Amino acid sequence: MLSKKTKYGLKALTFLAQQEGKKPVQISEIASAENISQKFLETILLSLRKTGFLGSKKGKGGGYYLIKDASEIKMADVMRVLEGPISMVPCVSLNFYKKCEDCPDELTCGVHKLMLQVRDSNLEIYRNTVLSDLIS
Amino acid sequence: MLSKKTKYGLKALTFLAQQEGKKPVQISEIASAENISQKFLETILLSLRKTGFLGSKKGKGGGYYLIKDASEIKMADVMRVLEGPISMVPCVSLNFYKKCEDCPDELTCGVHKLMLQVRDSNLEIYRNTVLSDLIS
DNA sequence: TATTACCCTATTAAACTAATAGAGTTTTCA
DNA sequence: TGAAAACTCTATTAGTTTAATAGGGTAATA
Structure with missing residues (x-):
């Protein structure tokens, strides 16, 4: 069985890939759009950032974005x-x-x-x- | 990941398939040949019997055997x-x-x-x- | 400089897995 | 016919993993 972690991670990635431009998307936006626990999603996105798939921007207007082309x-x-x-x-x-x-x-x-x-x-x-x- | 149950079940089936004829093989023989906990193997073979893959014979000289051709x-x-x-x-x-x-x-x-x-x-x-x- | 939003650690409840224990039942063969 | 052999069943348990939660810390931006 596919773990929820993987499922949520893939959904988040596809969500980010569908964004126009590369502007950061807040965790909360992804979480509510994809019906994912926000806190759980935090850890998943963090691991995707550490492994080079995502970039993040802190502060107001911050969020996660794809580092490479989909x-x-x-x-x-x-x-x-x-x-x-x-x-x-x-x-x-x-x-x-x-x-x-x-x-x-x-x-x-x-x-x-x-x-x-x-x-x-x-x-x-x-x-x-x-x-x-x-x-x- | 493949569960131990499946792994052991497959190993037991291949072991039985390699037997000459259809004479029953004792659980203990399969367990020691394939390095499987005998008690755990019991439950696995039982489920394979209930689902129509294996037959069993009780009493002295009993054991499990394939019901169909491999x-x-x-x-x-x-x-x-x-x-x-x-x-x-x-x-x-x-x-x-x-x-x-x-x-x-x-x-x-x-x-x-x-x-x-x-x-x-x-x-x-x-x-x-x-x-x-x-x-x- | 205050707010926003990411970052991190720890904890926990639930579920599943693998294994163990022990007793019960049926069958066979001497 | 009776005892041994071997399957059958139920219950329990230790360990692991998963999914989620809580709460605070840190960095960056307007």
Whole structure:
């Protein structure tokens, strides 16, 4: 299941991508437009800023804004920041690889084999989809 | 992330699929071969029996066995029983559909759009992969 | 310089996961 | 026929994660 954090983060990003120009949007505006708890959204936007997706401006007239063009923001990068590993098991993860303790041999493991396929196809989607693709 | 329940369930199924003939295998044998807590495995095998994947035989010489041929057991069905919905959000689920409370319109929702793609590609894998494909 | 709005830490309730414990029931085989 | 083997079921629990809340601190702008 997709976490609320990821869902809200994606919604906030698409909301910002739909703004005219690059002028900052207040957290409260995004929160009420997308039905998100404002405080929860704060932490999400903060992490997106720290990871280089968003910029922020303080003081009156401040808020958050996209740092890059929406067509340059890949879902693969966003998902890794918000949701964590794209793989469903650590032993098939590119960025978060970890051997399974209980599994003696990855090459003969059926779960490994299946999850490798799933990772490949999901990765292809996330790599080939950019933020602007989510806007209709 | 894939739950341990699903991982163990898949491992148990592949173990049973690799047996010669259809003679029952004891829980304890599967548990020790695959490094799974026996008690936990009990509940997993029980649910696989109740959902028509496994048969069981009580008494001396009893155990669990596959009811169908491994080439007829689709991952899509197994995953739904063990892991639950294949979709990452309920609003794109075929078998567990539920409208998102916070989302006013699915058609313009970016998350919906993205997760629809993910569901489609995962579903294709799970539908086209059968238990015997997991054995090397 | 006061206001606005971001920034940060800590806490908490709820839900879920994984595992454990222990007793009960059915079946089989000697 | 009876005892052992093996499945079946219920309940409990520790640990983790998630989602949300609270409250104050800090920086920047008009």
